[in-house]
Amino acid sequence: MFAMGTCAASAAASAASYCACAGVRGCLGVGAKMARAMYVTIFTVSMVLAWALRDYAKPLVSHLPWAGGESAEGWCGEQAVLRLSAATAVFFLFLAACTAGAKTPRDSRSAVHTKGWGLKLFAWLALSVGAFFLPVEALSIYGEAARAGSAVFLLVQVLILLDFAYEWNESWVAKDDDRWFAALFGVCCVCYLVAVGLGVVSFVFFSHCSINVFFTSVSFLLMFVTTAASLHPAAHNGSLLPAAVVSLYAMYLNFTAMTSEPDECNGLPGASTSQGMLAAGLAVTLLSVVYSALRAGSSQVLSTEGGSGAATEEYEALQDREDRRTSRRATGADDSDDDEEEGGARDDEDREEDDEDRALAGVPYNYAFFHLIFACAAMYYAMLMTGWGDLSEHQEKDTINVGWPSVWVKIISEWGTVAIYMWTLVAPMVFPDREF
Known part of the structure; x- marks a missing residue:
């Protein structure tokens, strides 16, 4: 070691x-x-x-x-x-x-x-x-x-995960193609199968501590609630893919929380x-x-x-062009000796135009x-x-994120993730005049 x-x-x-x-x-x-x-x-x-x-x-x-x-x-x-x-x-x-x-x-x-x-x-x-x-x-x-x-x-x-799930769902639905709908349904099935599998493994290896049975039972309940809420007609923002992603992430946090437990409750200490x-x-x-x-x-x-995203792409395209130009000039591969002065002047003009475009585009992030x-x-x-x-609480060598504080952080993160997702479903109904 x-x-x-x-x-x-x-x-x-x-x-x-x-x-x-x-x-x-x-x-x-x-x-x-x-x-x-x-x-x-x-x-x-x-x-x-x-x-x-x-x-x-x-x-x-x-x-x-x-x-x-x-x-x-x-x-x-x-x-x-x-x-x-x-x-x-x-x-x-x-x-x-x-x-x-x-x-x-x-x-x-x-x-x-x-x-x-x-x-x-x-x-x-x-x-x-x-x-x-x-x-x-x-x-x-x-x-x-x-x-x-x-x-x-x-x-x-958590917020970025939810944004990713919603954007993923919207991009595939926007294609308006049965093949993409089938792929969307397939991804949802995989997410739920993996989530259920993690829950079953949690019951098998960690059920000798009653608190673990409680954690996993709550995780299954949250998976059912999020799925049902997403499919409810009143949930205008509800979709199956975000619910599946949230369910998988929640069950993953539940499983990793148990693997962070001390040996007395950890079913996988070996x-x-x-x-x-x-x-x-x-x-x-x-x-x-x-x-x-x-x-x-x-x-x-x-x-x-x-x-914005468009500004980011424009800025990075301009920056890539500048990097390539600098590389060519540094290696002497840009122009011959006879055309060096003309090529340098052309590069200066291009660089000035790029600087103006980049300034208008704004910073990329x-x-x-x-x-x-x-x-x-x-x-x-x-x-x-x-x-x-x-x-x-001394952490053993080569271990990380182990102990009861780590367990509770992950469990609270799981519950918080579900709560935030539920709010994205409820908020448009509570505040119909606002954009979410």
């Missing part, structure tokens, strides 16, 4: 090197799409380092003269996770404040998002190092704030102690956090500023919202790795 930690540290170092090299290039600025990838890299490095410091750093830290003895706990373990999470959250919150209100690429606030990568990388590293000198009391305060930020992150995930399974589960969880943060941060569902979501995601990964901020 030490080798696994070494690999994780090597991966983090490689990603950090990439950030450093890109940061030097980034002094000239990058496009919004590349900027998004850069921020994802910084976030991923932070999360992987937090995991490595939690599980593998203590033997190394104990040999450091300034961090040995009892103080070593502050440089590794759950405290290290909270410190790195706090640094990353502050980094993204500061960027969110600096980019709030940016509407066009020519806005100086947009430059904060796409330029100055050397300075931003240095700021993140300085915050990460400085966080290890915070007193433990400050970590307790941050832990409380991180719980709230994690709740926001989970709520955004599988959870396999080192390979632990490492695979941890990797999947970390990747899902990165994907969720990226998708939520780039979404237009909750953002009140920033470009809400920069401030993007950074706010990543700040909440940084808080969320800290909660996953520390048992939701409870430093008294």
Whole structure:
């Protein structure tokens, strides 16, 4: 397992090197799409380092003269996770404040998002190092704030899931073709079959604790209620596909909640102690956090500023054209020596036109919202790795999101998802004059 930690540290170092090299290039600025990838890299490095410091750093830290003895706990373990999470959250919150209100690429606030990568990388590293000198009391305060930020992150995930389900249903129904209707019905059947299967597995492996029987029974009841409500004639927004997706997600949360339980109620403790399974589960969880943060941060569902979907496509097409032009000029493949001056002038004219079009198109996504979501995601990964901020409950090596706090977070998320979906059905009837 030490080798696994070494690999994780090597991966983090490689990603950090990439950030450093890109940061030097980034002094000239990058496009919004590349900027998004850069921020994802910084976030991923932070999360992987937090995991490595939690599980593998203590033997190394104990040999450091300034961090040995009892103080070593502050440089590794759950405290290290909270410190790195706090640094990353502050980094993204500061960027969110600096980019709030940016509407066009020519806005100086947009430059904060796409330029100055050397300075931003240095700021993140300085915050990460400085966080290890915070007193433990400050970590307790941050832990409380991180719980709230994690709740926001989970709520955004639910809203984006519902928006995805509704858009999926509308796009296939709009095709007005029997084949697409059949495909829609087939997807619904698969969702319900998998949901029922997860429920049956939950009863088989976790029924020796009465609370698990209660959780699974409630999940089946919620699946029936959401389906019936969606098919009711009074539910104008009701459709079978969103109900099927919500039912599957709810049953999935119920199942994963039980797999997060301690051994006395966990019917699969043997599988959870396999080192390979632990490492695979941890990797999947970390990747899902990165994907969720990226998708939520780039979404237009909750953002009140920033470009529309059409503006996003137009902006990215222009940016791709600019990137290709820059690449050709850098490799000398654009023009021959005789035509170099003419080609350069033509590129300058094209670039001016692209800049004008890009300014009219607006920013491709809400920069401030993007950074706010990543700040909440940084808080969320800290909660996953520390048992939701409870430093008294030590997380075993290579485990994540295990313990009763994690169980209740997932169960409440399940019930909250169903409640929000039911509100999307009821709200148009309660407020007929409003658009939902």
